[in-house]
Amino acid sequence: MKQPAWRNAAMLAPAVTATVLLFGGALAGAVDQSFTPPLGGGLDSWSLDNWRSVFGDPVFGDALVFTLLTTAMATVLAALLALVIASLMRRGSSAARTAAAFPVPVPHMIVAVVAVLWLAPGGLADRVLGSLPINLVRDQAGLGIVLVYLFKETPFLVLLLLAVMGRRLDEQNEMAAVHGMGRWARLRWVIWPAVRVPLGIGSIIVTAFVFSAFEVPLAVGPNYPPTIGTYALEVTQTDAISGAGEAAAALLVGAAASIAFAVGILALASRQRRSDA
Amino acid sequence: MRNSGRMSGALRTTVVLAFSLPFLVLVLQAFADSWTAPSLIPQEFGLRGFRDGFAGGGAGVALTRSLLVAFVVTAVSLLLAWPAARVIGERRLRHPGPVVLLLAVPILISPFAIGTGMTGWFVRLGLTDSVAGLVLAHIVFSLPYAVLVLSTGFSRRLRLSEEMASSMGIGPWRRLLMVTLPETRPTLALAALMAFLVSWGQYGSSLAISGGSPTLPVVLLPFIGSDFEVAAALSLLFLVPAVLALAAANRAGRVR
Numbered sequence: 001m002k003q004p005a006w007r008n009a010a011m012l013a014p015a016v017t018a019t020v021l022l023f024g025g026a027l028a029g030a031v032d033q034s035f036t037p038p039l040g041g042g043l044d045s046w047s048l049d050n051w052r053s054v055f056g057d058p059v060f061g062d063a064l065v066f067t068l069l070t071t072a073m074a075t076v077l078a079a080l081l082a083l084v085i086a087s088l089m090r091r092g093s094s095a096a097r098t099a100a101a102f103p104v105p106v107p108h109m110i111v112a113v114v115a116v117l118w119l120a121p122g123g124l125a126d127r128v129l130g131s132l133p134i135n136l137v138r139d140q141a142g143l144g145i146v147l148v149y150l151f152k153e154t155p156f157l158v159l160l161l162l163a164v165m166g167r168r169l170d171e172q173n174e175m176a177a178v179h180g181m182g183r184w185a186r187l188r189w190v191i192w193p194a195v196r197v198p199l200g201i202g203s204i205i206v207t208a209f210v211f212s213a214f215e216v217p218l219a220v221g222p223n224y225p226p227t228i229g230t231y232a233l234e235v236t237q238t239d240a241i242s243g244a245g246e247a248a249a250a251l252l253v254g255a256a257a258s259i260a261f262a263v264g265i266l267a268l269a270s271r272q273r274r275s276d277a
Numbered sequence: 278m279r280n281s282g283r284m285s286g287a288l289r290t291t292v293v294l295a296f297s298l299p300f301l302v303l304v305l306q307a308f309a310d311s312w313t314a315p316s317l318i319p320q321e322f323g324l325r326g327f328r329d330g331f332a333g334g335g336a337g338v339a340l341t342r343s344l345l346v347a348f349v350v351t352a353v354s355l356l357l358a359w360p361a362a363r364v365i366g367e368r369r370l371r372h373p374g375p376v377v378l379l380l381a382v383p384i385l386i387s388p389f390a391i392g393t394g395m396t397g398w399f400v401r402l403g404l405t406d407s408v409a410g411l412v413l414a415h416i417v418f419s420l421p422y423a424v425l426v427l428s429t430g431f432s433r434r435l436r437l438s439e440e441m442a443s444s445m446g447i448g449p450w451r452r453l454l455m456v457t458l459p460e461t462r463p464t465l466a467l468a469a470l471m472a473f474l475v476s477w478g479q480y481g482s483s484l485a486i487s488g489g490s491p492t493l494p495v496v497l498l499p500f501i502g503s504d505f506e507v508a509a510a511l512s513l514l515f516l517v518p519a520v521l522a523l524a525a526a527n528r529a530g531r532v533r
Binding site for chain 1: 302356379396
């Protein structure tokens, strides 16, 4: 039975209204704050000073590069590791799958605490191994940040992949093998089309989260360079006059980068779907 | 053949241990009064971490506030998400893309950015440092997950079952209880779990709008670099509701 359009609109209204009011209002608030002159002004006054000082600040440049690098490393490594682990775990028992997925519901901050307890100088890893060959907590390369996100996000991607790696995919794979397809051809034409959508969507979520979150960099990241999130927090704490406006501008750059990445991945996926069809 | 099977089994065990065993250190550290290098186990067990963490009452209040906010956010998110998820899941829209994108886009934005943007409004509305303010800020991030997960539980098949029940004279409430809820229970449980966890672990937006009345993650973070025992004790408390919520969702989602 086809539902009338007004009924669908009425059913969408609560969620859409909440999103538009809360999310749209917050975004508008952040944009407004980023254009508010540092020394205040009338209701109609606006300026580009916050944006100028953010883009003119070499620390922001370093933060942007550092955030991009740690995000790219964490996402790519988590996706690769998830592919390997999912292909291994798909024949595992459900208890093993649940245990391997344990980090999924655990808040990021707890994973950061666990990382510090294991990896900080004098931590448990140091005691077990004598000493760690490299410094992973507060290291300038951000390896500690990447490691925490790998530990937290890989099981999430594995769960998404296992959802599509069922018996049907095994059967398709076996059928392709019977028809003489080699290992790489099967990977390209059977496995990849099945896993690329959940892997792509999962990677978008991971990228957006890593790019914007700042509890993990605050807990295990270096004092310098900051990430965009920690940069925004620092400017609000150190500059009472223009800090909020500059923080809003910096965070909006991060938001734009996350959305651009998501749109890029979706466009790529749709292009590949068209070329496969 | 048997060797490769054993190898895969060993690798699977390694993966399971690698992702679950590291958390044991939290329990040891939380109940350690003294644990210095190079010892592999604490020299002295005790409850100093919990005592110091709760000294002054800040952590206790923050824990209660976090729980209250997470439960309210979960309930409100599910109520708001249910009808929208139904429309999306039953594929009633000819072009669902824009609606799904609009409802999902908050996931992509930094919670600190959202919190920062909300601060100005909340100051004017008197919502800063309030539970209501925290609930509104967390809903921005819980609602997309609730809608996306819940929409997978609705289908044309479910609608057919409901229409069949309706043709048998079963009223809307009994239809909801006898057909819709049992059918959607696994996804409803998962959506509730996601909404709860997103609110429970929320740091950025909470920090931006509730400086004076913090949630548990906001209280916990400063201890990570300064006092391992307190950080571990508060982390354990932070972990327990998340694990209980997972267990409850698993139980509720199990199909009879």
